[in-house]
Amino acid sequence: MLPMRRFVLTVFFLTVFFLSSILSFASATQAEVQIGASAPQFTASDVHGVNQSLDQYKGKIIVLEWTNPECPYVVKHYQTGNMQQLQKKYVGLGVVWLTINSSGENKQGNLSTEEAKNYLSEKAAVPTAYLFDPSGTIGKSYGAKTTPHMFIINSAGTVAYAGAIDDNSSSRHSSVENARNFVAEALDALLADQPVQTASTKAYGCSVKYSS
Amino acid sequence: MKQEQKNTHCFLLTAILLFSFVMGLAKETHALPSTEIQQPHVRAQLLSEHETLSPGVSEMFALRLIPEPSWHLYWKYSGDSGASPLLTWLINGQSVDKDVTWPLPERIQVGSFVNYGYRDEVLLLVELPIPQDARGEVTIGLDAEWLVCQEECIPGNGIFSLSLPVSTDKQIIPSKDAPLFEKFLRRVPTDGSDLSLHLLPVNTSSLRLTLSEPSELTESLIFIPGGEGVIQNNAPQLLTRTDSTAELILQRPKVEPFSSVFHGIILKTPPFQDGSMGKSISLQYPIADAGSALGDTNSTQKDTQYFVLILMSAFIGGLILNLMPCVFPVLAIKILGFVNKAGKKHSSIRAHGLAFGLGVLISFWVLAVLIRGIRHAGEALGWGFQLQNPSFVALLVLLMVAVALNLFGVFEFGASLQRISSQVDSADDERYLSSFLSGILATLLATPCTAPFMGSAIAYGIQVDLIRSLLVFSCLGLGLATPYVLLSLRPNLLAVLPKPGEWMITFKQLMAFPILLTALWLLWVFEQQSSPEALLWLLLASILLAFSLWMYGRFFPVTASRHKQRVGILLLVILISISGFIGLPQSEIRENEASSSLFSQYEATRDSYGLRWITYTEELMASLRYAETPVYVDFTAAWCVTCQVNKRLIFGSKPIRDLFQKKGVILVKADWTTEDPVITRALEMFDRLGVPLNVLYLPGDWDNPVVLPVVLTRGVVIEQLNKLPDKDS
Numbered sequence: 001m002l003p004m005r006r007f008v009l010t011v012f013f014l015t016v017f018f019l020s021s022i023l024s025f026a027s028a029t030q031a032e033v034q035i036g037a038s039a040p041q042f043t044a045s046d047v048h049g050v051n052q053s054l055d056q057y058k059g060k061i062i063v064l065e066w067t068n069p070e071c072p073y074v075v076k077h078y079q080t081g082n083m084q085q086l087q088k089k090y091v092g093l094g095v096v097w098l099t100i101n102s103s104g105e106n107k108q109g110n111l112s113t114e115e116a117k118n119y120l121s122e123k124a125a126v127p128t129a130y131l132f133d134p135s136g137t138i139g140k141s142y143g144a145k146t147t148p149h150m151f152i153i154n155s156a157g158t159v160a161y162a163g164a165i166d167d168n169s170s171s172r173h174s175s176v177e178n179a180r181n182f183v184a185e186a187l188d189a190l191l192a193d194q195p196v197q198t199a200s201t202k203a204y205g206c207s208v209k210y211s212s
Numbered sequence: 213m214k215q216e217q218k219n220t221h222c223f224l225l226t227a228i229l230l231f232s233f234v235m236g237l238a239k240e241t242h243a244l245p246s247t248e249i250q251q252p253h254v255r256a257q258l259l260s261e262h263e264t265l266s267p268g269v270s271e272m273f274a275l276r277l278i279p280e281p282s283w284h285l286y287w288k289y290s291g292d293s294g295a296s297p298l299l300t301w302l303i304n305g306q307s308v309d310k311d312v313t314w315p316l317p318e319r320i321q322v323g324s325f326v327n328y329g330y331r332d333e334v335l336l337l338v339e340l341p342i343p344q345d346a347r348g349e350v351t352i353g354l355d356a357e358w359l360v361c362q363e364e365c366i367p368g369n370g371i372f373s374l375s376l377p378v379s380t381d382k383q384i385i386p387s388k389d390a391p392l393f394e395k396f397l398r399r400v401p402t403d404g405s406d407l408s409l410h411l412l413p414v415n416t417s418s419l420r421l422t423l424s425e426p427s428e429l430t431e432s433l434i435f436i437p438g439g440e441g442v443i444q445n446n447a448p449q450l451l452t453r454t455d456s457t458a459e460l461i462l463q464r465p466k467v468e469p470f471s472s473v474f475h476g477i478i479l480k481t482p483p484f485q486d487g488s489m490g491k492s493i494s495l496q497y498p499i500a501d502a503g504s505a506l507g508d509t510n511s512t513q514k515d516t517q518y519f520v521l522i523l524m525s526a527f528i529g530g531l532i533l534n535l536m537p538c539v540f541p542v543l544a545i546k547i548l549g550f551v552n553k554a555g556k557k558h559s560s561i562r563a564h565g566l567a568f569g570l571g572v573l574i575s576f577w578v579l580a581v582l583i584r585g586i587r588h589a590g591e592a593l594g595w596g597f598q599l600q601n602p603s604f605v606a607l608l609v610l611l612m613v614a615v616a617l618n619l620f621g622v623f624e625f626g627a628s629l630q631r632i633s634s635q636v637d638s639a640d641d642e643r644y645l646s647s648f649l650s651g652i653l654a655t656l657l658a659t660p661c662t663a664p665f666m667g668s669a670i671a672y673g674i675q676v677d678l679i680r681s682l683l684v685f686s687c688l689g690l691g692l693a694t695p696y697v698l699l700s701l702r703p704n705l706l707a708v709l710p711k712p713g714e715w716m717i718t719f720k721q722l723m724a725f726p727i728l729l730t731a732l733w734l735l736w737v738f739e740q741q742s743s744p745e746a747l748l749w750l751l752l753a754s755i756l757l758a759f760s761l762w763m764y765g766r767f768f769p770v771t772a773s774r775h776k777q778r779v780g781i782l783l784l785v786i787l788i789s790i791s792g793f794i795g796l797p798q799s800e801i802r803e804n805e806a807s808s809s810l811f812s813q814y815e816a817t818r819d820s821y822g823l824r825w826i827t828y829t830e831e832l833m834a835s836l837r838y839a840e841t842p843v844y845v846d847f848t849a850a851w852c853v854t855c856q857v858n859k860r861l862i863f864g865s866k867p868i869r870d871l872f873q874k875k876g877v878i879l880v881k882a883d884w885t886t887e888d889p890v891i892t893r894a895l896e897m898f899d900r901l902g903v904p905l906n907v908l909y910l911p912g913d914w915d916n917p918v919v920l921p922v923v924l925t926r927g928v929v930i931e932q933l934n935k936l937p938d939k940d941s
Binding site for chain 2: 032033034035070071072073108143145146162163169170171172199200201202204205206207208209210212
């Protein structure tokens, strides 16, 4: 091969390599979701091994609940039955409730499908689906930082609420009783076609145990 | 009478039964209050500053929390996750609404989150008003809740109670914990409204916080936000210093909720004028909101102006780089190559020039993407980051040695892989690739040198968006490549130089010296980053490299047969690999968890295994006495060969290093290399007159430390360590 051609080819390959590394960095950027922005799409498998996507619930009001069964703050809401009664009430009113577990493999809270099924029946929890996100991509695309961290998507597919489940960050179980529940408030507003008063709050809880 | 008595008896009996029932219930639902509570991973105590309380004044009390090593508690704003301690104070059973005074927190990174809190013991201070009419005793109560975390979190709580006598004496008796109060009161942030601070936007997502302080007075600067939505917690805070200011680049929060005021604490080392290490500040956010259209046009204009300025500085900086001793020799030699080609085709020279320029440009792009990528992954890096890595510095040293030897003429690379110098009549017309590679080499060599003008350009280039960043780095590259490319386009300019001759060889050899100077500087940098032992190995590797290159140059000249050349190259590659293996520092620098979080205020050094050794002082030993962790003291000196052998034998073994870490042993180094009466006294305590001396202090039995034999064996050390309990048990 002529030296000139060799040179051109080498530079071409180097540039391609370089460009692809830029692109890979670009896609690795952590996004975080804004109130009013359209909710990031995702697919994940549930406790029955079936793939579910956000798309299939288009047009509904959707609640995303980030969970970690070993986090004391999640325990607070499940032991007192608070989370379950929220799920029951609003699923009954036509809201879609997705519980998402973003604990990485070998991280605290990571469950197998069997363990998750047992957990759900033990706690009598009734979400529409319990989804696994061990790679953390869904959690990171929403900016889920704590467990619990709640997001509500309205029927138009935009984020209407992001933040804490209620206003009492104590780990004491008794603190659930008189706490102001932001999720219930937001759902009530959405169901009545009213604007959500408190659209974002600081979420409290343990950090999400991402795999990296 | 009888009926009445019976009634009274019944009533009394019922009353007693009821009473005990209620008492029993009470006992079950409430924990018995105490002054000290031990919970998982944290010990908590309620303390009072004074032994007696004076009525009508505010007395100081505190909740002392001591987390286990590698666990942490939270500040009043916990950051991305976690939860702050919740405290409810009571005076004589009545709850009092008083806020805690929080000592300065640390910035704690856990994975991709950043929290603010305490890794060591902390006193959460409060001032409670003692009632004017208090007599006899006052009971101070505390209902506290906290969260202690390592990677996982464990909430804890406790009900505390402390009863203290009231005294109207003028004499105030400090309690035994008073020194602790003093210590933590000094760690409370002071008011920072007198600081000369400015907060300006860099672009729509970044802010620049400028503190006017001479650069010698700022070694490190950290901003701790006072609440949610002030800054993006997990974004690295980039510090740049000029002669009269220190600037922090911070990222605005990306999602709601947004704070309306920029408030928080600035932590600075060395401390501020008034002696405090942190000051509270509160500023208005500058108008550069993503949404507001009004303020936008003004700021985008300023933004663009500043951007153009940065591009120009980058270009000038690149130009000046050509004159730096690390770049100049290489460039000069390459340019000399033109002198010889003055007669040859202009187009070929031009093509070589452009190939070189392209090499430089692409190398700068790669550097830009690399540094942005690593910063994105959470590491706080600035320019020169490559030099913070001792392995990279070692590689550069070896590269410089090779380049210098090539310039001296000790060896040449064959026609198949010519890199740096162009020989007088080489057939390199076709080797555009070699010019391209020289471009990359020139950039690599330029990295140790930072020309003036480059600092602010690079700082800017690192934290703006990708396109702008690439433009800034392109200007840098263009600046560096311009002289050479210019000359390649107009070789006639070189007519001023004398005709090719002996002087070229002299010049080439002369150019080796600036390269050697750069290598010398890099060795000095390396020595500071690693240890004297690693430096020895690197110097050894350099000599081995020099030997291999000499051998290659002597016995496998360019004129030899292709086969012989191949053998020569193979031999060279093997020898170079061996040098690299010997010269590059081996150890990972890892945090020795036991001693890095505790006693971080004491002076310490790191050895070549990455272990942290705290420098021996009598004050240190006095505090360690009560630390309840094992302590290993190494009395040593640089001139003591037995000491070095001991250390290499014991700490060179990874299983033993891990055992030290597992048992949570704190390492203390008593360096007797130069005269030190403190250490001499300590040696006399053990009836020794010299080094080596290795002592293991056991928790709880400080007065009977284990004195290890003069010549250590692994078996003895392992035996003693295994007698200790594990750190986490």
